[in-house]
Amino acid sequence: MNPTLHLGLAALFLLIPSGLTAIWIGSAKDRLQEAEASPEAQPEVAIAAAADEGYCAADLKKVLRRVLQSCGLLSSGEVRGCQPLEAKNVATLAGDDFNALFLPLADRAGIIQFDKNSAELDAGDTALLDRIFADQRGGSYFFVVARSSPEGSEVVNRALSQARGEGVLNHLRATFKDPDLEKEVGLLWLGEEFAQLDTEFCKWQRTGDEACQPQDLNRSAFVAWIDCQL
Amino acid sequence: MGSRPFLLVFLAAVGAGMVFAGFSTADFVEHLDRQVHSIHCSFIPGLAEAETGASGCKTTLMSPYSSVLRSWIWGGIPISLPGLAVFSFLLFRGVDLLINRRPDDKEPALFLFAATGVPVLTSGVMGYLSLVELDAACKLCIGIYASSAVAALAAGLNYRQAAAAAAEGTPEYDNFDGSASPWPARVSSFVVGVSFVIVPILVYGILAPDHARFVGTCGTLPKPKDDHGIMIDLDRNASGAPAIEIFDPLCPACKGFENRLEASGLMPQLNRKAVMFPLDNTCNWMIGSSMHPGACVVSEAILCAGDKAGPVIDWAFEHQEEIREKTSANPDAAANMVKAAFPDLASCIGTPASQTRLNRSLRWAVANQIPVLTPQIYVNNQKLCDEDTDLGMDFALSRLLAQQNGGR
Numbered sequence A: 001m002n003p004t005l006h007l008g009l010a011a012l013f014l015l016i017p018s019g020l021t022a023i024w025i026g027s028a029k030d031r032l033q034e035a036e037a038s039p040e041a042q043p044e045v046a047i048a049a050a051a052d053e054g055y056c057a058a059d060l061k062k063v064l065r066r067v068l069q070s071c072g073l074l075s076s077g078e079v080r081g082c083q084p085l086e087a088k089n090v091a092t093l094a095g096d097d098f099n100a101l102f103l104p105l106a107d108r109a110g111i112i113q114f115d116k117n118s119a120e121l122d123a124g125d126t127a128l129l130d131r132i133f134a135d136q137r138g139g140s141y142f143f144v145v146a147r148s149s150p151e152g153s154e155v156v157n158r159a160l161s162q163a164r165g166e167g168v169l170n171h172l173r174a175t176f177k178d179p180d181l182e183k184e185v186g187l188l189w190l191g192e193e194f195a196q197l198d199t200e201f202c203k204w205q206r207t208g209d210e211a212c213q214p215q216d217l218n219r220s221a222f223v224a225w226i227d228c229q230l
Numbered sequence B: 001m002g003s004r005p006f007l008l009v010f011l012a013a014v015g016a017g018m019v020f021a022g023f024s025t026a027d028f029v030e031h032l033d034r035q036v037h038s039i040h041c042s043f044i045p046g047l048a049e050a051e052t053g054a055s056g057c058k059t060t061l062m063s064p065y066s067s068v069l070r071s072w073i074w075g076g077i078p079i080s081l082p083g084l085a086v087f088s089f090l091l092f093r094g095v096d097l098l099i100n101r102r103p104d105d106k107e108p109a110l111f112l113f114a115a116t117g118v119p120v121l122t123s124g125v126m127g128y129l130s131l132v133e134l135d136a137a138c139k140l141c142i143g144i145y146a147s148s149a150v151a152a153l154a155a156g157l158n159y160r161q162a163a164a165a166a167a168e169g170t171p172e173y174d175n176f177d178g179s180a181s182p183w184p185a186r187v188s189s190f191v192v193g194v195s196f197v198i199v200p201i202l203v204y205g206i207l208a209p210d211h212a213r214f215v216g217t218c219g220t221l222p223k224p225k226d227d228h229g230i231m232i233d234l235d236r237n238a239s240g241a242p243a244i245e246i247f248d249p250l251c252p253a254c255k256g257f258e259n260r261l262e263a264s265g266l267m268p269q270l271n272r273k274a275v276m277f278p279l280d281n282t283c284n285w286m287i288g289s290s291m292h293p294g295a296c297v298v299s300e301a302i303l304c305a306g307d308k309a310g311p312v313i314d315w316a317f318e319h320q321e322e323i324r325e326k327t328s329a330n331p332d333a334a335a336n337m338v339k340a341a342f343p344d345l346a347s348c349i350g351t352p353a354s355q356t357r358l359n360r361s362l363r364w365a366v367a368n369q370i371p372v373l374t375p376q377i378y379v380n381n382q383k384l385c386d387e388d389t390d391l392g393m394d395f396a397l398s399r400l401l402a403q404q405n406g407g408r
Helices: A003-037 A058-070 A084-091 A095-101 A123-134 A154-176 A199-203 A214-218 B005-033 B056-061 B080-100 B106-115 B117-133 B139-168 B183-207 B252-264 B295-318 B320-329 B333-341 B352-367 B393-405
Strands: A110-113 A141-146 A185-189 A220-226 B241-247 B270-276 B376-379 B382-384
Touching: A003 B005, A003 B080, A003 B183, A058 A095, A058 A141, A058 A185, A110 A123, A110 A214, A123 A154, A123 A220, A123 B352, A141 A154, A154 A185, A154 A220, A154 B352, A199 A214, A214 A220, B005 B056, B005 B080, B005 B139, B056 B139, B080 B106, B080 B117, B080 B139, B080 B183, B106 B117, B106 B139, B106 B183, B117 B139, B241 B393, B252 B295, B252 B393, B270 B295, B270 B352, B295 B320, B295 B333, B295 B352, B320 B333, B376 B393, B382 B393
Parallel strands: A141 A185, B241 B270
Antiparallel strands: A110 A220, A141 A220, B241 B376, B376 B382
16 A cells, blocks of 8 residues: 555545535625625515505595595594595595496405395395405405485485494494404495496395395495505 | 456445535535525436425425534534535545555455445435435435445445455455554544544534624514414413414425424424414415415414414424315315314304404514515514524524523
8 A cells, every 4th residue: 555645545535525615615605795795686575565456546546545534534543434525525536437446346345235224234234244354355445335225315315324334334343343443444425416336236246136226236335345555 | 456346336336425415515505695596306416407496305405404513503514514525535445445455455445345334324314314204305315325325335345355355365464554453544544534524514614604693683573463363372382482483384484494493492492473474365465376275274274273273283284285286276175174174163264254364464464564475483573584494593593592582
């Protein structure tokens, strides 16, 4: 055995794992330094946020913001709701245009139909309401738009639609006990005076009889989560 | 040099072992830059592209068994580094035997054969852990195991050939350095072998970047309070540091994190609560397409189980892949599976109340503006950096806990 050759080989082969380790670590260190020097070059991770869907057009956001602010929700946290006259003002839209804003919500919304002259929720109503409220997903605001059919006096219908809207809200309060509810719900009662629903809305998920007449549709509360960020 | 076919086979096997161990070590070391990397997972690692997705090699690399001394150094010392060093030592001894020794020099041939016991024994242990504990087939690891076995067999046959040549040739005992006893040479060879392992480890320890400076710098939760009772107790360890884990029961990384945490011995120092954050778009609007189909339903089941969530989580971890696959084919599969496994929860899963609770978990995530990924852990409201949740977990979490105990 040649001892010099033996030692030379030992040194050479010891260099392989040691040298490779040094090279690999050096390379990792360089990349680490580069990453620290330019953090903006790193891949961005999405941050959890409420949904903001394509249907959140400028007009819908304007209505949403006005309902939440003007009707005493966003700032004070008190659920006061908007009365028909105020609703017209905050919407600044014709009734048909107002309803059109909500058309893209067909899959998200429901129409809770009430009996004539009634603001009582039956079992079918509460089941649909609970299902729609539980399906919040990324929705930030829950809209309750209560109406009444044109039969009877405006004053009575105004009071009736208010009772319907508040009936929905009271049920949600009692069932879900959500401390954020007051900040999330936008409540409008439109009476018979503004934005009556036409038969196009008969196809939406709703309670009440299978036969769908405009007056049945408008003895109702329209409920939907709105996936808009303001 | 004479005709020594077994020695040549030995050299080829050891060379192959070096290649497998080298790629494995290089893949591990790449992660010291705190970034996500693809991993080689092939029987011909130099020719096949590194893979970015899940693989047996990734599972093994991210497991608690891929390295040692994890609390001492970020990620620990990769177990493949001493493997590379041992193969390098064996290659040195084999080449020395080939060009610097006579064919009838049976003592170094015996030492060579004995030395192959180290990779063979290690391969046996690691192979068991990989297949039984991790249920993962890592091709690079299998390459190392196979190389070790072939090298041992070839070294044994080479020794037999040398012994036969010695018996036919010189009658006197032919040891390493010509002294009467073979033991001094054996001890010196052993010491050289140990040096082959220690020197690269020291190089690694000295040169590895300092990751301690990142600990405690990754932010806090602005609204950590659980106003809606959405958090699930994971540890029930009142003496531990309060921690919040962002959790998806069908996320392989969460399962890996749990395994690493358990293996780290740090679990008793934590009192974790989980916030469900399923990466499944049936409930989570922040996800474009479902990464973990079925995770929403299983998360609901965990929320429904409340205090008894432990067995549901264990079940979900155990059946992660099956649940995801079956739910991809049939959206009702996860609900059917979890209801069959936990009939008591059947009446709760899918109800407006449980869906609302899960939604509140997601809205808690929105309120806290957390990144859309799992797992994440906040200890005393201080985030363990995302880059520290896998290989560097033991290192970073132990330091984060020490920072908290130090009253920072």
